[in-house]
Amino acid sequence: MSEPLRYTYPVNGDDFMSAGGVSAVVKKTLRELGFDKDIIRRTAIAMYEGEINMVIHANGGVVDVEIYPDRIEVALKDTGPGIADVELAMSDGYSTAPDNVRSLGFGAGMGLPNIKKYSDEMRIETQVGVGTTVYLTIYTKPKA
Amino acid sequence: MIMKISKVAQLLNAQVICGEELLDNEVETACGADMMSDVLAFVKDRALLLTGLVNPQVVRTAEMMDIRCIAFVRGKQPNDMIIELAKELSIVLLTTEERLYAACGILYSAGLNPDGGIRS
Ligand SMILES: Nc1ncnc2c1ncn2[C@@H]1O[C@H](COP(=O)(O)OP(=O)(O)OP(=O)(O)O)[C@@H](O)[C@H]1O
Ligand SMILES: [Mg+2]
Numbered sequence: 295m296s297e298p299l300r301y302t303y304p305v306n307g308d309d310f311m312s313a314g315g316v317s318a319v320v321k322k323t324l325r326e327l328g329f330d331k332d333i334i335r336r337t338a339i340a341m342y343e344g345e346i347n348m349v350i351h352a353n354g355g356v357v358d359v360e361i362y363p364d365r366i367e368v369a370l371k372d373t374g375p376g377i378a379d380v381e382l383a384m385s386d387g388y389s390t391a392p393d394n395v396r397s398l399g400f401g402a403g404m405g406l407p408n409i410k411k412y413s414d415e416m417r418i419e420t421q422v423g424v425g426t427t428v429y430l431t432i433y434t435k436p437k438a
Numbered sequence: 439m440i441m442k443i444s445k446v447a448q449l450l451n452a453q454v455i456c457g458e459e460l461l462d463n464e465v466e467t468a469c470g471a472d473m474m475s476d477v478l479a480f481v482k483d484r485a486l487l488l489t490g491l492v493n494p495q496v497v498r499t500a501e502m503m504d505i506r507c508i509a510f511v512r513g514k515q516p517n518d519m520i521i522e523l524a525k526e527l528s529i530v531l532l533t534t535e536e537r538l539y540a541a542c543g544i545l546y547s548a549g550l551n552p553d554g555g556i557r558s
Contacts, residue, residue, distance in 0.1 A: 311519070314498035321502065331504070338502040339478050346474075346495070396473075399491040399499075404475035411479070 299327075299361040305345055305370075307354025310398060316357050317342040320368075327361070329434060336412040337366055337432050343405040344370035344428045350395050351375070352426060365414075366432045376422040384410065384418075439549040440464045443507050443530050446486060449544050450534040452509060456521050457530030463506055468550050470542040474499045482553070488541050492516050497523045506530060511538045 301323070303316040321338040329337075341357070348355045352374020360367045377383045384406050391401025406428075410416050413430035420426040444461040447454055454461065469480045470488040477487060477499050486507045487500055492514045500508055507530040510516065515533060516524075524531045534541055546552070 311494050314495060314502070318498065318501060335481065335502070335504055339481070342498065342502045343475065343478060398493060399472060399474040399489075399495055402473035402475040404473070404479055408475055408478050 296363075298367075301359040303357045303359075305348050305354045305357055305372075307349055307352065307372075310349055313346055313349040314342050317345050320357075320359055324366070329366075333366075333432060333434055337368070340409045340412040340416075340430050340432070341368055341370070343408050344368070344430070346400060347405055347428075348372045348374070350391060350400055355425075364433060364435045366434060368430050368432075369427055371425065371427045373425040376424055376426055377418065377420045378422050380418050380420060439551060440466050440484075441545075441548070441550055443486075443532075445548075446507065446509065446545065446550075447532050449548055450509060450532065450536055450541055452532040452534040455516065455531040455533055456525050457507070457528065460506070460528060460530050463530070465507060465550070467552060468542065468545055470538050472538070478503065486545075486550075488538060488545075490514060490538050492520065494520050494523055496520070497527065497529060500529050501527050507532065509534055509541065511536055511541050 305316055317338055324334045348370055352372035355372030358369040382388055386407050387403040389401045389403035395401045414433050415431040417429045443463050465486040466484040467482045468486040469477055471477045472489055472491045485505050487505050488509045490511050509532040511534055513535045
């Protein structure tokens with residue numbers, strides 16, 4: 295029936311220290327909208343992993359959030375290097391992160407698996423040299 | 439077992455960096471890690487995070503997971519930016535001279551369960 299609530303946020307690719315700010319704002323919004331704690335936490339963690347990936351692998355991008363009556367949809371879009379082998383990238387522990395990223399606490403190769411774990415649906419569209427979009431959906435009502 | 443944050447601080451002989459007024463809050467379980475995605479894979483209510491990593495993403499990670507207390511090990515001191523973020527989010531910051539392994543061991547021996555709930 296009605297239009298979804300839509301939010302768009304830029305993610306700054308040069309600023310690791312403030313990465314996660316978008317996920318924090320969305321988490322707050324979801325709390326204000328009265329969503330269940332578990333749904334908020336799953337959405338926040340999945341988004342945060344995607345947001346960090348945009349910063350450490352793809353020099354930032356844009357996050358779109360749409361809130362429908364029965365679900366939350368998030369698209370994390372970047373124009374970074376793309377992912378050559380998505381299946382490999384999705385496997386536990388696979389990471390191309392350099393040592394300086396590891397020393398910041400990232401690069402365990404667990405981010406994409408975590409997004410899959412915490413979302414109900416996840417899809418990656420990517421092209422090498424063009425960019426990557428990670429789509430995730432979280433259902434907010436028990437399925438009929 | 440449920441443990442007050444004040445008790446965690448006492449067991450680890452930790453200094454309270456911020457969140458003095460929140461020490462009566464309780465934790466049920468703990469997670470020790472230096473890789474944030476390892477932490478993000480572990481979701482439990484009322485968890486404590488022990489880590490040797492000190493940057494704002496540690497606080498962001500805790501925020502996403504609803505973690506109410508972070509204990510930095512090996513005497514690490516967060517900078518003002520990290521402390522301000524933690525204050526804003528009502529997250530208690532502790533720092534202990536213990537190493538990660540020892541700090542986890544102390545809390546484990548005192549009955550804090552890795553999986554939450556009660557360990558007999
Ligand atoms: N947005 C992206 N653009 C380009 N490559 C990406 C992107 N996201 C992930 N990748 C690639 O997929 C790999 C796996 O990603 P994943 O998030 O699982 O692990 P990580 O980011 O390396 O480490 P962690 O997430 O545990 O900190 C990355 O190392 C990188 O090679
Ligand atoms: Mg990642």
